[in-house]
Amino acid sequence: KVINWSDSWQIRNGAFVGTDDLKTSDTFVQNHLLAAFKNLIEATDCDGFRVDAIKHVQYDFLMSWADAMRKHAAWLGKNNFILFGENFDYDDADVAVHCKNEGYAFNSALYFPMQSTIKEVFAYEQATRKLQDRLNNLHLYGAGQNNLVSFMDNHDVDRIALECGDAWQQKLKPALTFLYTGTPVPCLFYGTEH
Numbered sequence: 542k543v544i545n546w547s548d549s550w551q552i553r554n555g556a557f558v559g560t561d562d563l564k565t566s567d568t569f570v571q572n573h574l575l576a577a578f579k580n581l582i583e584a585t586d587c588d589g590f591r592v593d594a595i596k597h598v599q600y601d602f603l604m605s606w607a608d609a610m611r612k613h614a615a616w617l618g619k620n621n622f623i624l625f626g627e628n629f630d631y632d633d634a635d636v637a638v639h640c641k642n643e644g645y646a647f648n649s650a651l652y653f654p655m656q657s658t659i660k661e662v663f664a665y666e667q668a669t670r671k672l673q674d675r676l677n678n679l680h681l682y683g684a685g686q687n688n689l690v691s692f693m694d695n696h697d698v699d700r701i702a703l704e705c706g707d708a709w710q711q712k713l714k715p716a717l718t719f720l721y722t723g724t725p726v727p728c729l730f731y732g733t734e735h
Contacts, residue, residue: 565598565599565602565603566599566602571602571606574606575606575609578590578606578610579609579610579613582610582613582614582617582619582622583617588619588621588622588623589622589623589624589625590610590623590624590625591625591626591627591651591690592607592624592625592626592627592647593627594627594629595626595627595628595639595647596628596629596630603626603639603646604639604646604647605646607624607626607639607646607647608646610622610624611624611646611648623648623649623688624646624647624648624649625640625647625648625649625650625651625688625689625690626639626640626647626649626650626651627650627651628650628651628653629653629697630653630654631653631654631657632654633654633675633678633681633682634681636650636651636652636653636654636682637650637681637682637683637685640682640683640684640685640688641681641682641683641684641685642683642684647685648684648685648688649685649688649689649690649726650682650685650689650690651690651692652689652690652691652692652724652725654675654678655675655689655691655692655724656691656692656693656694656695656698658671658672658674658675659672659691659693659701659716659719659720660693660694660698660701660704662716663693663701663705663712663713663715663716663719664701664704664705664706664712664716665704672719672723676723679725686725687725688725688726689724689725689726690725690726690728691720691724691725691726691727691728692720692727692728692729692730693716693717693720693729693730693733694730694733695730696730700732700733701713701716701733702733713733717729
């Protein structure tokens with residue numbers, strides 16, 4: 542189990558308290574995961590996957606799995622199959638590590654660094670320059686920079702309306718405008734639209 546969240550070995554190999562874990566270093570498990578997700582693409586005709594908690598999966602297997610998913614999707618004619626990983630981290634370089642290489646593995650990420658910046662600028666009225674500073678880091682994401690999934694809140698963080706306080710309606714309008722027009726792939730989490 543993960544006791545020290547600063548220990549990279551524990552983060553990748555430890556289990557969350559109360560949850561089961563898959564031994565992705567085992568070839569039997571790897572083969573079944575590959576087959577199951579290839580089947581899911583074929584059965585549902587989906588155009589991509591959001592992959593949760595990627596920093597908790599062994600890197601080499603995760604990258605080869607993602608590469609296999611994109612290749613299988615391309616074999617089915619889905620050349621723009623999106624794979625965005627959730628790496629709950631606010632550092633661009635750490636989030637970019639899974640999607641920066643052209644044609645290999647993930648081609649997107651859940652853009653947590655931008656979520657933090659949107660909150661700082663729109664909810665806490667910090668300098669709008671922070672938005673441009675954040676966007677200036679897009680080059681770190683390499684091949685994934687045009688596919689980053691931007692959001693302002695979700696189930697893992699406080700909702701933006703809560704962060705905005707009593708002025709949430711006035712603050713949310715420009716935040717939504719920025720999300721929809723200034724970020725690569727906007728994603729509105731359910732409830733915020735109300």
